[in-house]
Amino acid sequence: MKDTVGYTTADGRQIGGTVMEMKNITLRFGGVEAIKNISFDVHEGEIRAIIGPNGAGKSSMLNVISGFYHPQEGEVWYRGERRPTMKPYEVARQGIARTFQNIALFEGMSVLDNVMTGRLTHMHAGMFSQAMWWGKARDEEILNRQKVEEVIDFLEIQAIRKTPVGRLPYGLKKRVELARALAAEPQILLLDEPMAGMNVEEKEDMSRFILDVNDEFGTTIVLIEHDMGVVMDLSDRVVVMDYGKKIGDGTPDEVRSNQDVIDAYLGVQH
Amino acid sequence: MLEQIFIAPFIDMIEAPDFLMQVLWEGLVSGILYALIALGFVLIFRSSRIFNFAQGIMVVFAALTLVGLYELGVPAWICVLLTLFVMFVLAIAIERIVLRPLVGQPDIILFMATIGITLFLIGFGEIIFGGENKIMITAELGIPTDSWVLEPFGGLLILEQKDVTAVAVAAMLVVGLLVFLNKTRMGRAIRALGDDHQAALSVGISLQTIWVLVWFIAGIIALVTGIAWGARAGVSFALEVIAYKALPVLMLGGLESITGAIIGGLMIGMLEKLFEIYWGQPLMGGNTETWFAFVLALIVLLFRPQGLFGEKIIERV
Amino acid sequence: MLYRTAGQFKTSYTSDQALFPVRQDAVLLMIILGFAFVILPMTASEFAFQTLLIPILIYSLAAMGLNILTGYAGQLSLGTGAFMGVGAYACYKMITLMPELNPVVAILLSGFFSAGIGVIFGIPSLRIKGFYLAIATLAAQFFLVWLFEKWGWLYNYNASGAIQVPNMDMFGITVGGPRAASITQYYVVLGVVTLLTMLCINLTRGNLGRTWKATRDMDIAAELIGINLMKSKLTAFAVSSYIIGVSGALFVFMWRGAAEPNLFDIPLSFRVLFIAIIGGLGSIMGNYLGAILIVGLPVVLNTVPEALGLDIKSSMVEHLNIMIIGSLIIFFLIIEPHGLARLWALIREKLIIWPFPH
Numbered sequence: 001m002k003d004t005v006g007y008t009t010a011d012g013r014q015i016g017g018t019v020m021e022m023k024n025i026t027l028r029f030g031g032v033e034a035i036k037n038i039s040f041d042v043h044e045g046e047i048r049a050i051i052g053p054n055g056a057g058k059s060s061m062l063n064v065i066s067g068f069y070h071p072q073e074g075e076v077w078y079r080g081e082r083r084p085t086m087k088p089y090e091v092a093r094q095g096i097a098r099t100f101q102n103i104a105l106f107e108g109m110s111v112l113d114n115v116m117t118g119r120l121t122h123m124h125a126g127m128f129s130q131a132m133w134w135g136k137a138r139d140e141e142i143l144n145r146q147k148v149e150e151v152i153d154f155l156e157i158q159a160i161r162k163t164p165v166g167r168l169p170y171g172l173k174k175r176v177e178l179a180r181a182l183a184a185e186p187q188i189l190l191l192d193e194p195m196a197g198m199n200v201e202e203k204e205d206m207s208r209f210i211l212d213v214n215d216e217f218g219t220t221i222v223l224i225e226h227d228m229g230v231v232m233d234l235s236d237r238v239v240v241m242d243y244g245k246k247i248g249d250g251t252p253d254e255v256r257s258n259q260d261v262i263d264a265y266l267g268v269q270h
Numbered sequence: 271m272l273e274q275i276f277i278a279p280f281i282d283m284i285e286a287p288d289f290l291m292q293v294l295w296e297g298l299v300s301g302i303l304y305a306l307i308a309l310g311f312v313l314i315f316r317s318s319r320i321f322n323f324a325q326g327i328m329v330v331f332a333a334l335t336l337v338g339l340y341e342l343g344v345p346a347w348i349c350v351l352l353t354l355f356v357m358f359v360l361a362i363a364i365e366r367i368v369l370r371p372l373v374g375q376p377d378i379i380l381f382m383a384t385i386g387i388t389l390f391l392i393g394f395g396e397i398i399f400g401g402e403n404k405i406m407i408t409a410e411l412g413i414p415t416d417s418w419v420l421e422p423f424g425g426l427l428i429l430e431q432k433d434v435t436a437v438a439v440a441a442m443l444v445v446g447l448l449v450f451l452n453k454t455r456m457g458r459a460i461r462a463l464g465d466d467h468q469a470a471l472s473v474g475i476s477l478q479t480i481w482v483l484v485w486f487i488a489g490i491i492a493l494v495t496g497i498a499w500g501a502r503a504g505v506s507f508a509l510e511v512i513a514y515k516a517l518p519v520l521m522l523g524g525l526e527s528i529t530g531a532i533i534g535g536l537m538i539g540m541l542e543k544l545f546e547i548y549w550g551q552p553l554m555g556g557n558t559e560t561w562f563a564f565v566l567a568l569i570v571l572l573f574r575p576q577g578l579f580g581e582k583i584i585e586r587v
Numbered sequence: 588m589l590y591r592t593a594g595q596f597k598t599s600y601t602s603d604q605a606l607f608p609v610r611q612d613a614v615l616l617m618i619i620l621g622f623a624f625v626i627l628p629m630t631a632s633e634f635a636f637q638t639l640l641i642p643i644l645i646y647s648l649a650a651m652g653l654n655i656l657t658g659y660a661g662q663l664s665l666g667t668g669a670f671m672g673v674g675a676y677a678c679y680k681m682i683t684l685m686p687e688l689n690p691v692v693a694i695l696l697s698g699f700f701s702a703g704i705g706v707i708f709g710i711p712s713l714r715i716k717g718f719y720l721a722i723a724t725l726a727a728q729f730f731l732v733w734l735f736e737k738w739g740w741l742y743n744y745n746a747s748g749a750i751q752v753p754n755m756d757m758f759g760i761t762v763g764g765p766r767a768a769s770i771t772q773y774y775v776v777l778g779v780v781t782l783l784t785m786l787c788i789n790l791t792r793g794n795l796g797r798t799w800k801a802t803r804d805m806d807i808a809a810e811l812i813g814i815n816l817m818k819s820k821l822t823a824f825a826v827s828s829y830i831i832g833v834s835g836a837l838f839v840f841m842w843r844g845a846a847e848p849n850l851f852d853i854p855l856s857f858r859v860l861f862i863a864i865i866g867g868l869g870s871i872m873g874n875y876l877g878a879i880l881i882v883g884l885p886v887v888l889n890t891v892p893e894a895l896g897l898d899i900k901s902s903m904v905e906h907l908n909i910m911i912i913g914s915l916i917i918f919f920l921i922i923e924p925h926g927l928a929r930l931w932a933l934i935r936e937k938l939i940i941w942p943f944p945h
Contacts, residue, residue: 088810098811108803121812127826137794141794146600180812401902517725564730
């Protein structure tokens with residue numbers, strides 16, 4: 001696996017070695033090729049953006065990383081080893097958490113319960129212990145409640161913790177989804193259009209949260225985003241996709257001046 | 271033992287081909303009737319995404335109304351018209367009282383509501399019509415009641431003409447429905463509604479009109495089924511249970527496909543008869559028709575979750 | 588005023604997660620338990636035991652089992668009747684093969700047989716969803732009832748095809764069979780139901796409950812955050828079928844006294860489903876409320892006309908009963924799809940601010 005050496009960003013942050021690598025991924029649905037032979041890598045602790053026009057295959061790429069779609073060709077390498085075909089829940093247990101383009105919260109539960117489900121990969125008490133509400137189950141419940149409250153504090157959603165998520169406005173739902181992902185204490189966080197549908201203030205808040213997560217916990221972040229300003233400000237490196245192919249890969253500045261990317265997506269700067 | 275399961279039944283089939291044909295014919299007729307009930311489901315599901323559990327009781331209700339009116343002295347064909355009118359009123363009542371308040375609710379809620387309708391109609395029907403078995407007015411409707419006796423392979427094959435009529439009428443109904451759905455404006459509107467309520471509304475399709483129409487057509491199908499089945503087995507509330515058989519048909523054929531309903535119905539009808547006669551009765555004590563269709567559909571679904579004719583389901587996140 | 592929760596602060600997670608964080612709820616529960624364990628047994632008539640108290644408890648338990656599978660885990664099942672049958676027949680075989688076995692132990696063990704069969708018939712849920720799954724559960728329903736009839740070993744080959752509950756003793760008291768007193772059976776049922784209810788409450792408010800609700804609400808997302816769907820669904824089938832199996836054993840051994848295969852047919856499945864729906868899918872208390880309504884309604888319909896001096900035939904009462912239940916289902920689905928449990932929650936919210944309007 002190439003490039004296990006880290007690098008330093010323009011503003012002096014130290015980025016680690018390669019933590020994940022996509023090698024020659026091709027994904028087909030029937031006759032349609034959603035992803036055509038794409039390769040790129042993700043370094044530990046960096047913020048990696050995936051951008052491109054609608055239908056470029058970005059969400060599909062995230063789904064491949066999550067283990068939800070299995071590419072017909074190509075390999076996913078994680079921490080120096082080829083990842084065998086796994087079920088999505090096994091991928092999650094490896095330390096990869098995500099949010100979704102169209103919110104995928106559990107509408108029948110409160111905010112607190114939703115975020116608690118994020119802790120599932122850390123809770124191991126057996127069924128019998130849970131039924132009796134004693135010992136390991138009860139201790140775990142309280143311990144994880146504490147962790148969850150920390151995440152809730154971090155994202156400033158204390159006031160709505162007992163509200164059923166179905167009643168929340170869109171912006172807050174997105175934040176709860178982020179909380180659920182963070183509660184898992186992931187090593188890699190996948191964000192699918194975290195700013196979609198938000199106004200300027202909300203975008204600033206969300207950007208701040210994302211940067212804080214990366215800063216405080218060192219979480220590697222891969223995000224799909226359309227807002228170019230956000231992408232250029234937040235990310236360390238960018239992958240550009242168009243019609244399932246990779247047409248650009250590098251730092252925001254490199255990508256911004258890439259002619260192919262300009263033609264396909266960015267347009268000329270006025 | 272293995273010989274009994276894997277060899278003997280086939281030998282029996284080959285040795286008495288006329289009997290085999292009789293069994294297949296009986297299965298075919300049952301199958302067509304299951305398919306008709308399934309058709310009612312498909313129609314309503316395609317246009318409104320409601321799984322109308324009440325289809326079975328509608329069959330019984332239609333048959334009971336028909337026979338009941340005749341007992342009051344109304345001439346046979348007027349009975350048919352009046353029954354159609356009753357089914358029409360029923361459709362409007364269901365749409366107004368049950369469906370309209372539940373617009374937009376999840377499928378499961380609508381499904382439960384149709385179970386509620388079923389119960390209501392059972393209780394109501396029993397009060398109005400009484401619970402005893404009645405005889406279908408087959409001859410009075412002009413349906414031939416003789417049989418044709420054929421002698422294939424030197425054996426004996428009896429085809430009841432009322433069954434043949436049922437099959438023929440069912441076939442015409444299916445063709446008519448297919449033409450209606452695919453070639454007429456109303457039919458297109460029905461299909462549009464099934465795909466997307468909001469979109470259909472926004473191009474000016476009237477929800478209420480379409481739903482009433484669809485439920486009325488389902489009522490017509492229910493009446494035809496009721497007549498055909500009542501002619502075979504008498505008219506009573508026991509008929510309602512037969513409607514359960516339409517469910518495995520829907521599993522096989524998919525909830526949205528008319529051809530699927532037909533083929534699924536024929537398959538289930540014939541296979542369950544075959545199984546019962548050649549395996550069920552000799553080896554298992556008989557009466558396997560209560561469960562065979564379901565187990566068969568279950569096994570098929572395990573290998574093809576979309577049924578035999580459904581579109582492959584691609585999950586999206 | 589009655590339900591003012593202001594001033595009840597929780598200062599630790601433990602107290603916040605307590606079963607009844609609101610003091611008034613705890614008091615209410617004490618009152619109800621007092622009724623159930625002390626007052627009612629002392630005052631109830633034989634008629635009340637047999638037509639109301641015992642069946643309400645048993646049906647609540649069955650509905651609770653179904654609710655776990657359908658309300659919490661989101662897997663629609665129409666096979667409840669057959670699984671009650673499995674529990675009943677398992678209990679019968681155990682008691683006839685091992686007469687010294689403690690009847691309550693036998694009842695609690697019979698649930699495991701239901702659980703095993705439940706898991707087997709639950710395997711399709713890994714591939715099949717929604718209505719299709721509901722229809723698949725009908726395969727279990729019809730097949731098992733057929734089996735109850737055809738497999739003579741289940742009913743010890745007796746000529747009638749039915750099973751009869753023999754006289755069973757426990758610590759010197761007859762708890763089952765023709766000699767048993769209703770009040771004894773009431774206490775057995777009450778004890779079992781209370782125990783299993785407590786276990787269910789704990790399971791549903793903890794990790795497993797959240798896993799199930801996640802599976803129900805959005806199974807794809809659930810899988811993506813680390814839930815093993817197969818384990819989640821099969822556990823739901825197992826727990827649900829265990830409870831339903833126990834309720835089936837209680838149904839026959841502590842109430843009806845005898846059973847034929849068609850007792851466990853589709854109408855029973857639907858009756859339990861209605862209780863779960865009208866009571867409220869995804870709630871524990873709803874099952875009790877639903878059972879009170881569904882069991883109580885025919886009794887009321889039977890006795891009220893006499894009391895009012897009207898003369899209605901019993902068959903007519905039966906038909907009216909069915910019609911009313913059908914209408915009630917529709918009514919509830921329109922007014923409050925989440926059932927009586929939600930209605931109760933709304934009443935409580937109103938009580939919190941009563942007598943002020945807002």
